């Protein structure tokens with residue numbers, strides 16, 4: 001008789017969680033080995049685009065000639081391994097404890113000691129929202145706002161859908177998101193714009209542009225992961 005499924009079902013009552021990095025049963029959202037294997041992004045960094053550099057600079061060889069609407073980009077992790085696992089657990093698995101236990105603390109650590117007036121999430125178009133049932137950026141942004149003592153302001157709206165960005169080049173990504181977002185009202189002060197992943201930065205850049213037009217003085221982006 002195969003006892004294993006029963007034993008596992010029973011164990012689920014006591015350890016309902018699985019590690020988001022390796023899927024093994026764990027007493028928290030991440031097991032110890034996966035915690036130690038977090039693909040951290042460490043200084044020195046370019047304070048403008050957020051990529052690792054040889055020395056800390058504002059504007060590196062990679063971003064100096066690129067026009068950016070945001071003033072800085074932060075992310076605690078690279079989009080690989082355990083970092084990717086955490087994003088997928090939330091976005092495609094709907095596993096929400098990962099927000100409070102892992103994502104928000106790591107992200108808040110990136111902006112420790114700084115003051116922001118508002119935390120704004122990157123919006124999801126309503127058709128995608130309907131399909132997924134939640135906006136991961138909103139869940140993350142709300143938790144981060146609580147941790148850093150800033151107000152949460154869900155002011156951006158996606159006025160039309162976009163093509164999936166995955167297959168697009170950097171230039172077509174920018175075209176793909178142009179005019180997609182609008183702000184529901186005026187925005188003031190220093191803004192922390194939050195999403196789960198930054199790839200080319202096209203979406204964040206367009207959101208930052210809209211926020212600046214709405215009155216934001218400064219826009220810093222914060223994502224859990226980024227491709228480096």
Ligand SMILES: [Zn+2]
Nearest residue numbers: 019022031034
């Ligand atoms: Zn693990």
Ligand SMILES: [Zn+2]
Nearest residue numbers: 046049060063
């Ligand atoms: Zn740079």
